[in-house]
Amino acid sequence: MGEFRLEPGRVSLRSAGPITFGPAGILFMADNAAATVFAVDVADPGPAGGAEPFDLEDVDARVGSFLGCGPGDITIKDMAVHPLSHNVYLSVQRGHGDAAQPVLMRISVADGAIDDVPLDEVPFAAVAIGDAPGEDDERLDTTLPLGDEGEEMQFGTLKIRLLRQPIRTATVTDMAYAGGALLIAGLSNEEFSSKLRRIPFPFSAGIVGSSLEIFHVSHGKWETAAPIRAFVPYDGGASVLASYTCTPVVHFRLADLTDGAKAVGRTVAELGPVNQPLDMVSFVQDGEEYLLVANSAHGLVKIACRDIDSQSPLTEPQQPVGVPRETKDLQGIRRLANLGGSYVLALQSDDAGRHHLRSLKTASL
């Protein structure tokens, strides 16, 4: 892993967040509490995956049982599928509050066996992310830690341990690897903006990448910026389709994003009111590339990439708006990942709040 500048050591995760695979089976893991993204060689043990589907009922109960807790103590933050073995990786938070513990889980597609991925001694690299507080913001919130975090301060004869943490934070909502760089979308806990961060990989010391603000236009009349909730590169990484917290779906070409320049994406669709985009994936069907969007309020939305490329910017406020799309009657899907070329793996929650892994055949989508 020398070519990716990974060094062996302990990945000290403070929180579980979005994950995505990059080159050579390297897993990118966002740690929002530490304002860091780790690139980890997970040394996947599996043989090359086949073209079979993989389904697993009650994945949260199974992970919870392995971790010694109930499904209510398990929060699946994200899901990724290893590009070669097709083993499933889950970014999991176990427990809540001070007892919360981030765990990386691996599920074997060969037999459904569940295991955690130890991060004590693995090849890894790390980079600080987003609008992490820094040069222009010295505000820190000071609390008394329970453990040995923070620094010991002397007040007269009294020694007190204080933990000082930033007030301004950036929360990674989605990540993808494209064109030799890690793309990171995030939400600030203060300003309302649309920042996409592009960090070249392998990470280099002192290079934190560029921050790109992307505006989009609705109906040819309103130009807005909003945090990107989910996005997916397509067309070999040349284009990106992004969906926003306020539901427009916006296309932009990566080559058009230059540092410091104002970029305006093209709104190609809207996903409807009282709805949140949750995840996106691209897949190929009959030689054509399509995008699949998971939503909080609707079923899966399928969009043909050729329709995006031929779509002129939205000009009419009437519904339906945007590119032709199909809505699949698959409810409760929260995460999507490619499972080889024949299937898309979905993390689905049912009415009882239980979570299951379902394989969706790309030929039938």
Add this chain to the structure above:
Amino acid sequence: MTEAIWSRGGGGDCIRLTGLPAGADVRVFPGTAVPTVSLPPMAGRLERDGADLCFVPRFAFLDGMSYTVTVEGTSAAVLVRPRPERPATTEVTGIRPTAGEVPVNLLRFYVWFSAPMSEGYAAGQVRLARDDGSIIAGTLLPTEHELWDGSRRRLTVLLDPARIKRGLPSHQEAGYPLRSGKPFRLVVGEGFRDAQGLPLRHSAERRYEVGDEERRHVDPVSWELAVPPAGTCEPLQVIFGRPLDHGLLARCLHVRGPGGELVDGTARIGPGEQSWQLVPSRAWASTVHQLVVEPVLEDLAGNSVSRVFDRDLTRSEDQSRPARPVTIAFHPG
């Protein structure tokens, strides 16, 4: 006869098992019974300690959780992990904005707590309510990603931007989350858990009147400055003319001296986030100073110095302004 008790061993808490035959198949499952469906056992290892066996978990036992021990596939014991009894001590220490009236296109609240909090409760415990107590549904942004500061004491709560942005179906169909002239309350329920898993001492709320929409840039040039006399440590007072965002105010205003150096002092945000003052740590020099305003500073509706929240492309006054700091010169007299 197998006996199982909580104990210490293997470098941490463990379940100590006595009276086991050699080579017994021991498994531990969370819950009060052997699972009826096939679930993996709790990860851990068995260590021999004299005549006993200790189950040392890879992930610590959780307070209040029950654990079932099976030997050769049959339930041998159920142990309950004790939960320390502690009184609730955490409370809400502030809800921002503190302005009595907010614009109908209000974007954001901040809720401050007295201690670090647990994630996962914001969607269920923070809500908007009418004066009669009824909940105003569909107003806050439903997000999987709660927006906390580094110590999990300040929560940022966004109103659904899809209902605030003009032209989007959500806004066209459902309108603003708030209604001009209709007061409302932001309510934080006592079921919000702190980092220890305890509820709040009591719920908290703040009531607001709702005014008209605010669509203008934040315009520092229009601010009123009360310039202090030179040679004193009296405050520089800045009055905005409308409430601004509390979180951003705390980092977007600075004063620089004639050489560009930062003027050190104590900054304070005024009542209702309508003003700001800086008390210098050294007396003002009789020379030109600059109030520096960062372009990301927003008002309560998400309009910033450099851009309005959603720009009407047909209105020239909505045009974006340079994303660089605005400086306002003043001369302590």
